[in-house]
Amino acid sequence: MKIRIGTRSSKLALWQAYYIQDLLKAAEVESELVLIETKGDQILDRSLAKIGSKGVFTQELEDQLRVGAIDIAVHSAKDLQSSLPADLSIIAFTERERVNDVLVSHDKSLSLTGSREFVVGTSSTRRVAMLKHFCPHITTVDMRGNLQTRLRKLEEGQCDALLLAYAGVHRMEYDDLIAEYLPTQDFTPAVGQGSVAIEAAATLPIDKLNTVRQLTNHAPTEACLKAERAFLRRLEGGCSIPVFGLATLQDDELTLTGGVVSLDGNELLREEFSGPMKDAEQIGHDLAESILAKGGDEILRAVRQNL
Ligand SMILES: NCc1[nH]cc(CCC(=O)O)c1CC(=O)O
Numbered sequence: 001m002k003i004r005i006g007t008r009s010s011k012l013a014l015w016q017a018y019y020i021q022d023l024l025k026a027a028e029v030e031s032e033l034v035l036i037e038t039k040g041d042q043i044l045d046r047s048l049a050k051i052g053s054k055g056v057f058t059q060e061l062e063d064q065l066r067v068g069a070i071d072i073a074v075h076s077a078k079d080l081q082s083s084l085p086a087d088l089s090i091i092a093f094t095e096r097e098r099v100n101d102v103l104v105s106h107d108k109s110l111s112l113t114g115s116r117e118f119v120v121g122t123s124s125t126r127r128v129a130m131l132k133h134f135c136p137h138i139t140t141v142d143m144r145g146n147l148q149t150r151l152r153k154l155e156e157g158q159c160d161a162l163l164l165a166y167a168g169v170h171r172m173e174y175d176d177l178i179a180e181y182l183p184t185q186d187f188t189p190a191v192g193q194g195s196v197a198i199e200a201a202a203t204l205p206i207d208k209l210n211t212v213r214q215l216t217n218h219a220p221t222e223a224c225l226k227a228e229r230a231f232l233r234r235l236e237g238g239c240s241i242p243v244f245g246l247a248t249l250q251d252d253e254l255t256l257t258g259g260v261v262s263l264d265g266n267e268l269l270r271e272e273f274s275g276p277m278k279d280a281e282q283i284g285h286d287l288a289e290s291i292l293a294k295g296g297d298e299i300l301r302a303v304r305q306n307l
Pocket residue numbers: 076077078079163164165166167168169192193194195196239
């Protein structure tokens with residue numbers, strides 16, 4: 001058996017693809033990487049929210065899954081839209097990395113907890129809105145491009161710091177530049193942050209599916225991501241709306257905290273729901289219903305009009 005692994009060719013995407021390849025190799029399962037360019041890789045001069053986030057980093061990979069040119073597609077779970085077409089599914093979620101966002105800078109004395117004013121580069125609507133909410137003294141500048149591009153912009157002085165997912169910073173070995181780990185209680189990460197998701201078409205032969213799943217899936221992470229993704233799905237969101245969600249497990253009890261923040265940062269709704277791990281998707285759905293009923297629907301309507 002040989003597994004063809006489809007991946008984008010950014011350094012982070014390649015790290016993820018090699019990570020999957022290594023998990024397969026440990027069980028002597030052969031694989032090869034197939035590099036695929038997506039719209040998100042080509043268009044670098046417009047914000048993701050404006051391109052329309054739906055499938056911007058995934059569409060071309062999904063096309064190749066459908067025609068059977070690749071067996072699996074590897075994604076950051078965070079970048080995968082919350083509802084997939086009926087003929088595609090996620091067959092595994094890898095064990096999650098630390099989920100925090102981190103402040104990245106050459107100036108290690110920078111912190112978001114004080115009142116010091118500085119400029120933070122980010123292209124995420126969630127991070128911009130959260131900074132407005134928790135740190136109104138901070139100025140943000142839009143910063144597209146892969147991690148290497150953003151770091152170059154930091155070097156050039158276009159901003160004083162970047163706000164990024166720890167997972168990506170660590171995987172690219174930029175830990176030395178971490179000035180601060182943001183607490184997840186306030187800066188709750190994006191749904192799926194820190195896990196690698198494997199997508200496959202319904203036509204993937206069952207022996208390949210079982211092999212890949214058995215060697216790469218992490219059951220506790222899967223339960224958490226199912227809850228988070230059900231939450232996001234009910235809000236009809238992808239990674240470009242200012243929604244956050246994080247599930248954790250204690251024994252078999254799953255706790256999901258999540259919410260939404262208005263683009264101006266003025267309103268932030270957050271709630272926490274718990275229940276047995278087997279009800280992960282129900283918990284996510286129920287949390288979303290509650291957030292919508294408490295004013296989340298209004299916030300999201302305004303967000304969609306503004307993007
Ligand atoms: N939206 C881009 C993206 N997709 C996944 C990661 C980091 C790795 C991860 O969270 O799995 C990043 C960069 C970032 O948000 O800093």
